[in-house]
Amino acid sequence: MKNNHDTGHRGLFRTVALISAVFAMVMCVLIVVNYIQVKRTDPLNTPVMKALVERLQGNPGDDQLRQQIRELDLLARKAFFTTQWQVRMGGYLLFFSLLIAVICLKYLEMREKPVPEAPQGEKTDFWNDRNINRSWVAYTGIGIVVLALVLGTLTHLELGKRLEPAGLLMGGNNATFNAGNANNAGNADNADSGKRRVAVAVVTEGYPSAQEINANFASFRGPGGDGIALKQNTPTSWDGKGMKNILWKTEVPLPGFNSPIIWNDRVFLTGASETTREVYCFDLNSGKIIWKFPVDKIQGTPAKAPVVNKETGQCAPTMTTDGRRVYAIFANGDLIALDMDGKKVWAKNLGLPANHYGHSSSLVMYHDLLIIQYDQRGAGCVMALSGKTGEVAWKTSRNVRISWASPILVNTGSRMELILVADPLVASYNPADGKELWKMECISGEVGPSVAYADGVVFSVNDYAKLAAVEIGDPPKLLWEDNEYLSDIPSPLATGKYLFLATSYGTVVCYDARKGTKYWVHEYDTPIYASPILANGKVYLLDKKGVMHIVKADQTYAVVGEPQLGEGSVCTPAFASGRIVIRGDKSLFCIGKP
Template sequence: MRIPVTFPLFLLTLTLATPALAQNRPAPTGNPERAARHAKFKELLTGSRLVGFFTTEGQKGPAKRDSYTIKKVVKLKGDKWRIQASVEYRKIPITVPIIVDVRWAGDTPMIQITKLNIPLLGTFTARVLFYDGQYAGMWSGDDHGGQMYGRVVPADEGKGDQGPKKQVNWPSFRGKNAEGNGDGSKTPVKWNVETGENVRWKTRVPGLSHSSPVIWGDRIYLTSAVKEGDDDPKLKVGRYGSIASVDDDTPHEMQVLCVDKKTGKILWTKTAWKGVPKIKRHPKGTHAASTPATDGKYVVAFFGSEGLYCYDTAGTLVWQKDLGVLDSGYFKVPTAQWGFASSPIIHAGRVIVQCDVQGDNSFLAVYEIATGKQVWRTPRDEVPTWGSPTVHEGQVIVNGWKNIGGYDLATGKQVWKVRGGGDIPVPTPIVAHDLIFITNAHGRSAPILAISTKAKGEFSMTAEESPHMVWSKSRRGNYMQTPLVYGDYLYCCNGIGALTCIDAKTGEQIYRERIPGGGAGFTGSGVAADGKLYFPGEDGEIHVIEAGRDFNPLAVNGLGEECLSTPAVSEGALFFRARRHLFAVGLTK
């Protein structure tokens, strides 16, 4: 009698046939290129979920859905790897260590098993390729077998169909990888703060901050700078050209707060630092401009010169680091101090910070999130910038003026570089359609760049001069706002509310229109959800635009107070950090 074997059960039984290999220890490699390749494969699979389909030869009907979680991946000796997987057999989750061979075709890993005899079950063969976040392969066992294919996604995603997933976690500035995509639930077109229509709650938050909320599960984390003896510090919004700093020697408390996502109740508040800030702020700025980051276990908050802090989700301080005086301001006028704003990100158990400041002190650094231990620190020849890093396929990607580039996540070595553009870079890089999108402005240039994710070396901003620059535009880039890719289109909303829609793959401009009623200016970046684009104006007016080829404004909804931060989206609700309150906006009927 032959026992029916599905692909998940096949994986489960591999561990029965290789007990001795489970004792192998990780083996270091002396080849830096090979080590980087291995690190990238480990990063792809650790903490991931394989979501897709499998077939069995001769079966009738469509392929069957398949999903299982990979908790950890460890390199052993030779070609052997240990994969700690959680598979579901007959609705029972089982965690097993699976020992496999991994072979390489250039940069493409392939899990390989050949005629492996498993007592009672038979002999099995498998080949599974992984590339660009996807997997595909075959498996066979005696007189039966089939194919498998699907996507590799973070472990907290991909638990269902292949359509839009409900966005629950929003772990850092503008969500995962700064994508700004809150799809998966219905979101409102209209709301009214005064009547309460589609406003789930609003909570008074002390202090002044332009950092954005971040979300994990049912908890929201945010930061604030609370001025001693002044619950309503001055904030000058609107379009003006002053470079002056706010002359203020009053002590401030740099606070980290945790809020219940469902009710808006503040669960805990921690003071990370107290004293007179070392660097002054811009009249439109705050001393808490860096968005925190969380991975559901830790919360990391960055207050520039006042330090980098890591808490657990209960609010207990795990570690802190003094990174020195981080003076961000106008490089041509060093006395014009504007305040630090680059946000930390968390990736695969590491904290990444970009610190481009005055003088010769700019750097990019990575720390272990559990201990704060420095993994690497790479100096950067760069003027002050305010954007945050983005991680994609083993690279840390950063904006800049002297040095737009990508760095190897494992070593800190620079992989590619572009020079030029606007000399006050603020937007964060984003990745979509195998392209890196970077924009900046100020001075004589305001480019929009679409760079290949496979770029290497130093190259020109002009697409005609470099194969790595897939397309570029010399004008109409954003000064403050991070651009947004939603579907096939790249949206760039600048400070005066001019919204440009571009075909993300080709660079073709679809439209350029002025958002009606946006005269106060725009600083916060837009987000997308449920087929709609949400752009926050500095005056607290939130502009809702239909996504797509046609420019179609849908609504303008006021918060009743200034808003210079970027919203977060979770389970159909939009969370706006305005001047005095945190708002939760979502369908209430």
């Protein structure tokens, strides 16, 4: 009796399991079909709909058509949501039917648990199985290696090699510029380990990596000299008089119009009078002068300081550093390399430049080459000196008039270019060997502002000349020009989208970088001499009275803050993480949250 009952019981469960399994299968097929249908159609963009809308646009008064579109739209939406609902319901039904099937089968499994029974016949052949398994493990290993190699070879794009030189001043492996460091010779794949060894073990050798350069502020207008500080959380409010958010303030012994540069926790700048020239190293954290170095006893230094313009001074060029040494140049042609502790490495005099206002082109580093723009009357040139020894690596003469602008070093995505500006042209050189890459005649006069660069476009400007946007290339292409607002001292600043131009009469203009249309113009009452710097999406414009106008780098003019230094300034600020270093007329300020 009991047995009979049990059998019926089991039969029921078996039937239920079977039915729900079949049902699940059907659901599965339906869902797949539905899914493919839904995937294929975009209910609101059917061709019929599009055609109707087009007709309506041609005939806006047709109310009947409008009604038709509305009805169709409603229908399409309804259909869409119905299919959605169907898929969802189908999913639930599938799941629950499977659940029922599993429950039934589990129940049967538990009820029908067979009486344990020793397996009949031979045991499985352990050794045979094991041998087969072992061989197949070996085959798998070979298979994996072959597959990986084929895949790797097929998809290998030499990306590493293409990216390394593409990075700005990449510490990449370029044997030519890395003589004396055998570790670095080798292919790009090995460059990694070699580089790290250089960076950690020997800091007087080699040159910094792109990361190091980007993390610091090693030259006039930041890494590469294009006015872009790659810093986050830059301060936006301070007060120099009330010493609010001023970390320290230190008087600079000798005057000078060069801007501070920052490497790790050290700040460097120079000061000079007619008789004395000095290099200073400040502690970024405390503001104390760590060392100062009087620049004298250099062979060939002219006995008397040159006559210079009051607004240029004896030390207008900003220093630069490669983290191994710092380099400074003065109006009389004195050039000096000091190590990070203020000991002289080498020094020379480049010859008194024929410059009636005073030499003011700042220095910039490419790898371990110190690049100097030395455009003087009748004998313009650009040259690169070995940072380690001061020997001339290359020198290219330039048929230009005197320039007071500074070189900038940019990465065009495929190569590094050194871009210089002087009456009458903007010219680009290969920083490795000094070969001219392209030039464009688009400027005139006594050029003060350096060029700006972003996304393949160079912007040059000079007072009584014009503002020109030049797409680089060989030949370069003039994109647009304008002469409504022109600058004679501050350099322009370009982001991919915008060009910001500050002028020495206090007007700031935001252009569309590609089209040259003006987004906004704002006039301040105070002149601006410092070059604007972009940091953290904001443009920092320091006026001559020491008010920092911080505006959003955006197409609408929006002030973020206008903090005051409490002292006049004509120097371009330098940025460190969370800090800004500004050279005022008398003192050096470090701004940041205590």
